[in-house]
Amino acid sequence: MRELIVSNHALGDRQALDRIWTEHGYWFFRDVLDQDALAALRREYVSQLKALELVDSEDGEPLWNGRPIVDFPATFDALHQRRVWQSFVKDPRINAFFEEALGDEIYWIPIDYYRLVAPTPGGDDKAYLGLHQDGMSNPGIDFVTCWIPLNDIDEKVGGLVIAEGQHERGYMDVVDGKVGFTAGPVIPEDSWSRAHYRPGDVLIFIKSMPHYGLGNSSDRFRLSLDIRAVRRSSNLPVVGTVKASSADQVTITTDESGDVTLYIDDETNLRGPAPGSPNPLPIVRAQVPEQLPPGTAVMATREGERALVLRPHL
Ligand SMILES: [Fe+2]
Structure with missing residues (x-):
């Protein structure tokens, strides 16, 4: 090699x-x-x-x-x-x-x-x-x-x-x-x-x-x-705790920028918790309220107000 x-x-x-x-x-x-x-x-x-x-x-x-x-x-x-x-x-x-x-x-x-x-x-x-x-x-x-x-x-x-x-x-x-x-x-x-x-x-x-x-x-x-x-000079992810979540949007309370609301659409890469695995599992929009309820630690990436990725973090 x-x-x-x-x-x-x-x-x-x-x-x-x-x-x-x-x-x-x-x-x-x-x-x-x-x-x-x-x-x-x-x-x-x-x-x-x-x-x-x-x-x-x-x-x-x-x-x-x-x-x-x-x-x-x-x-x-x-x-x-x-x-x-x-x-x-x-x-x-x-x-x-x-x-x-x-x-x-x-x-x-x-x-x-x-x-x-x-x-x-x-x-x-x-x-x-x-x-x-x-x-x-x-x-x-x-x-x-x-x-x-x-x-x-x-x-x-x-x-x-x-x-x-x-x-x-x-x-x-x-x-x-x-x-x-x-x-x-x-x-x-x-x-x-x-x-x-x-x-x-x-x-x-x-x-x-x-x-x-x-x-x-x-x-x-x-x-x-x-x-x-x-x-630090490039786009940072939105990291914090879910304040409210639905199939259409999520509000995340962050340390750095207060509450951030992002829209979820069919292109958003959504993942939910996978106990015992380092890799969160793919979920669909309808599962967001149940899989990522208020209080969940999450990370999102964004394009404007749209979430590109939304996933729990450990
Ligand atoms: Fe890798």
């Missing part, structure tokens, strides 16, 4: 960073995130695995102790409740890095994406875990995805794979349950790119970048954080 291009040399040079972004749609930086902040984050993850009695030690690599892995959780509510990613990005050392890279103050979209992937020895390590683009169902907001490895992730441990050079083809479609570009050629095999990821590295990529996660056929868990950043 192709090796990601490292962009550390361009840090501090806005024009060089912008050139790389325009051409490649991603920046891969080596060893730029503070190791103490990462260690604190990793300890939170590992304590969850320890509580499941799947690792023996809280230090070093999260080696699987061999106990049967049954009903491995799809989400880790305790990490959400402890506001683990929020504390991580508040760390001045971490915040400063992302502000420098993006050249602006940053608004972090409130979506939890704690990734803990259990090993499946003998499994197909080339398994496609959901080819997609993060922008496919998130119109109205210009975010970048920041993928942060928390342990040593070689090809067996798996991790993120992106399609170099394929980010300017628009969005893929789902046809007969299969995701891919319907116009033009299929994604060339030699565009798939990855690296041997280590704590300290970060891969930041554009929302139209096709990507997937390799399976984990190693002897350890794979730990990563996947968070999304918006430049």
